[in-house]
Amino acid sequence: MKVAVKGDTSSFAKEIEQACGQDVLTCYQCRKCTMGCPMAFKMELKVSEMMRAIQLGLREEVLSADTMWWCVSCETCATRCPQGIEIVEVMDVLREKAFKEGYKIPLKTIEAFHKVFLDSVKSYGRLYEMGFAMDLNLKLRDPLKDADLGPVMLSKGKLKLLPDKVKDLKSVKKLFENVKKLEESRA
Amino acid sequence: MKYAYYPGCSLESSAKEYDLSIRACCHFTGVELVEIPDWICCGASSAHATSHLLSIALPAKALVQTEAMGLHQVIAPCVACLTRLKVASMEMADDDALKKDVETVLEGSYQGKVKVRNVLDVFLNDVGVEKIQEAVVSPLKGLKVACYYGCLLTRPPHIAQFDDVENPHSMDDLMRAVGAEAVDWSFKTDCCGVSMSLAETDAALDLTNRVLEGAKDAGADCVAVACPLCQSNLDLRQKAIGNKYGVFYDLPILYFSQLMGLAFGATSRDVGLEKVIVDPFPVLGAI
Ligand code: SF4
Ligand code: SF4
Numbered sequence: 001m002k003v004a005v006k007g008d009t010s011s012f013a014k015e016i017e018q019a020c021g022q023d024v025l026t027c028y029q030c031r032k033c034t035m036g037c038p039m040a041f042k043m044e045l046k047v048s049e050m051m052r053a054i055q056l057g058l059r060e061e062v063l064s065a066d067t068m069w070w071c072v073s074c075e076t077c078a079t080r081c082p083q084g085i086e087i088v089e090v091m092d093v094l095r096e097k098a099f100k101e102g103y104k105i106p107l108k109t110i111e112a113f114h115k116v117f118l119d120s121v122k123s124y125g126r127l128y129e130m131g132f133a134m135d136l137n138l139k140l141r142d143p144l145k146d147a148d149l150g151p152v153m154l155s156k157g158k159l160k161l162l163p164d165k166v167k168d169l170k171s172v173k174k175l176f177e178n179v180k181k182l183e184e185s186r187a
Numbered sequence: 188m189k190y191a192y193y194p195g196c197s198l199e200s201s202a203k204e205y206d207l208s209i210r211a212c213c214h215f216t217g218v219e220l221v222e223i224p225d226w227i228c229c230g231a232s233s234a235h236a237t238s239h240l241l242s243i244a245l246p247a248k249a250l251v252q253t254e255a256m257g258l259h260q261v262i263a264p265c266v267a268c269l270t271r272l273k274v275a276s277m278e279m280a281d282d283d284a285l286k287k288d289v290e291t292v293l294e295g296s297y298q299g300k301v302k303v304r305n306v307l308d309v310f311l312n313d314v315g316v317e318k319i320q321e322a323v324v325s326p327l328k329g330l331k332v333a334c335y336y337g338c339l340l341t342r343p344p345h346i347a348q349f350d351d352v353e354n355p356h357s358m359d360d361l362m363r364a365v366g367a368e369a370v371d372w373s374f375k376t377d378c379c380g381v382s383m384s385l386a387e388t389d390a391a392l393d394l395t396n397r398v399l400e401g402a403k404d405a406g407a408d409c410v411a412v413a414c415p416l417c418q419s420n421l422d423l424r425q426k427a428i429g430n431k432y433g434v435f436y437d438l439p440i441l442y443f444s445q446l447m448g449l450a451f452g453a454t455s456r457d458v459g460l461e462k463v464i465v466d467p468f469p470v471l472g473a474i
Contacts (some may be wrong), residue, residue: 014446019239038377038378038380039383039390041393042390060372067432069391070383072338072378072380072381072382072383072384073338074338074342074378075339075342075343076338076339076342078343079341079342079343079344079352079353086343088343094241096237096238096239101236107332107386107387109386109387110386110387112386113233113385113386114233114237117231117233118230118233118234118237120247121227121228121229121230121233121234125197125227126199126228127196127197127228127231128457131277144441166225166226166227167225168225169314171294172227174294175248175292175293176241176243177225178244178291178292178293179240179241179244179292182240182288182291182292183238183240
């Protein structure tokens with residue numbers, strides 16, 4: 001990738017450091033992270049390239065990249081990074097920022113996954129696995145995806161037809177509301 | 188030995204057999220579990236992809252509840268829950284402002300006294316190999332087990348603080364203690380791709396296939412796991428992998444606790460053996 005770099009390039013790295021305490025500027029491009037990454041074969045911008053792009057202050061490019069959406073948070077990169085950078089925390093910050101700032105998420109599927117998951121927790125206090133899988137497939141406009149697995153799991157007693165709700169749903173709703181309130185008061 | 192017990196969502200449904208078999212193993216080894224009343228979901232991978240505060244507050248609820256029960260240790264058998272609980276407890280210990288935010292969100296206070304434990308660690312280090320060997324009534328003689336640890340049991344090391352990060356052996360030790368043979372193989376900590384499995388099935392299959400292939404090549408009769416996400420992915424996807432790669436592994440994927448329970452004399456029903464999708468009875472019948 002050919003890029004033009006101008007101005008203070010370190011501000012994006014500082015912004016990330018402020019959010020999670022990880023100093024991306026210490027990355028010296030050994031590429032151990034990319035070498036061990038099980039999802040590298042899918043990423044257009046590999047992990048080490050993403051680290052470099054952050055150092056170069058390429059905020060736009062990084063927040064619209066596919067890297068953090070393919071990342072499965074397996075922690076292999078962070079475990080092996082000789083500079084001790086907790087790369088997955090950087091990924092989390094990038095996902096959160098991309099979400100909140102309305103960046104187009106290159107993997108619709110993953111975006112839907114997180115939305116549907118949290119909706120279930122919000123409504124029931126717990127993950128309703130079967131409802132989750134069905135809602136997800138509806139959102140992906142592929143309602144029959146994995147349909148062959150449903151009957152297998154049901155016959156094995158692995159799926160509940162009805163959600164398991166917590167009794168004190170009020171306090172769960174309150175928890176979500178309180179998080180939102182506190183975050184908005186700081187935004 | 189008394190612990191608060193946080194089963195988590197999977198153990199209530201798709202991983203019921205993990206819950207059953209852990210309870211059975213605890214029964215045989217004198218571990219007392221007290222389930223946290225009305226526990227809520229830890230938010231797993233989705234909360235931390237969307238809001239940091241939410242990702243700490245959801246699991247912190249279980250820590251607060253553990254304290255309220257007068258207990259100091261909580262067991263979370265699902266490795267995804269385990270990690271979220273650990274992260275919450277560590278981050279709150281290091282960051283007073285965050286702890287205060289969480290207390291505001293939960294509308295309650297947290298003393299910071301709870302230790303989050305993984306279930307392998309409890310059996311190996313609190314119960315101990317000796318006591319486990321004593322409890323065995325039908326050793327799993329001749330059964331070749333590939334112990335699979337996946338991503339989060341050992342990673343990242345500063346959070347997991349457990350076992351060797353690239354070549355762990357705690358599950359192998361437990362399997363040997365109950366008479367099985369733990370095979371040597373290279374995929375113990377490779378990612379099985381489960382978090383992509385529902386949304387991007389095809390990409391995940393590549394990763395899943397590699398793990399299963401590794402276990403088969405090592406001559407394993409079955410794979411032992413300690414995580415409901417690994418279990419369901421490795422078990423459920425074998426048919427799709429067969430269709431995609433033309434290899435049908437037919438490899439039973441069992442919780443280590445199911446195998447331990449059987450060795451302690453629990454029945455196949457007690458440990459939910461019939462709930463596993465790739466039929467484990469042929470390989471277990473031989474022992
Ligand atoms: S392993 Fe660490 S230092 Fe090496 S390229 Fe990746 S982030 Fe940079
Ligand atoms: S945590 Fe993400 S980026 Fe790091 S190795 Fe795993 S998939 Fe790759």
